[in-house]
Amino acid sequence: MSQQKEWPLWEVFIRSKQGLDHKHVGSLHAADAEMAIQNARDVYTRRMEGVSIWVVESKHVHASNPDEAGAFFDPANDKVYRHPTFYEVPAEIKNM
């Protein structure tokens, strides 16, 4: 068997049409960025699913820790006044 050496892993993001954000669709292996973009086209856009592709080598993605999600997102938890529904608007007031 030949030497076990994988091509690096890349995360793929696709803009499905102008005006929308790039969205994560999956990952793939490629030797470099150029090949990653070409492979992403073949793997993830065979039916015109995209007009633009981003690839990022997976090792460069830093993520929040799901085990600490409770504490991490806690600051937003008790601030209901950030939502418009917190406020009472008299029935007479229209268009607010």
Place this chain on the structure above:
Amino acid sequence: METIIEKSLEEAFEEKIAKEIRIEPKDWMPEQYRKTLVRQISQHAHSEIVGMLPEGNWITRAPSLKRKAILLSKVQDEAGHGLYLYSAAETLGTSRDQMIADLHSGKAKYSSIFNYPTLSWADIGAIGWLVDGAAIMNQVPLIRTSYGPYARAMVRVCKEESFHQRQGFEIMMSLCNGAPAQKKMAQEAFNRWWWPTLMMFGPKDAESPNTEQSMRWKIKRFTNDELRQRFVDMMVPQAEFLGLTVPDKDLKWNEAKNGYDFGDVDWEEFWNVVKGNGPCNKDRINTRVKAYEEGAWVREAALAHAQKRAAREAANQAK
């Protein structure tokens, strides 16, 4: 202390499963859940990859340019499905190289259906119609499977799969509406593929060791026998439309259960093919290993080229 933490993690996990909250890659999960998923997703991926072989050998012999383009496109989709699934499995901590090594060594299985030969063009129709039909039946519930990356991969797969089934049915329809010799080809292919297709749903529930736990973890949503029954109920009317005879003398409509009764699968054959003794097992794996080994120098060269370019760029920037 550790066992208490472990227990609360397990409880949190079970609670998510109960509430239909998807499990994501970095979430805590029981080791057995991870193992089950790696096994199932990688075998699913291998099935897509090996599944290219029986159809691939008909690309050059497709009867028209249109059929050739369609078949090429379908086989390319199967490669894509394999890649979506490998990448979903990799989120569980296994590597692509490891999965491929397990396929080549025989440690990992793939769907036994691909160990049967494609003898005539009608087999390509039968595969699309029956095999992809059964795959859809298996895969649609997996869109709701509890592991996020697997579920998302299945959304893409299922969207693309229905073209596969329709192109197969269209091939069968053309043959069935053609000359008597063509109709005969279609019937013979149907006879060859019907029983192996029913085997695709796996062993009987009573003999499927993984089903119960997989159902509890909501990896699987329906049992093997449930899906097999649904498939038969769906396909019999389609076969009747084509004017084909289902090769099962025990097939009979059962009003009480609102479904068909059908004969028992030849389980001896099933286990025999699973164990590696089907008509094409060795040929399929040899083909994969050969392709992998003969492609090794390309993979190494591409990596060396990328490293050389990166080094040159770094040197230029340092100047």
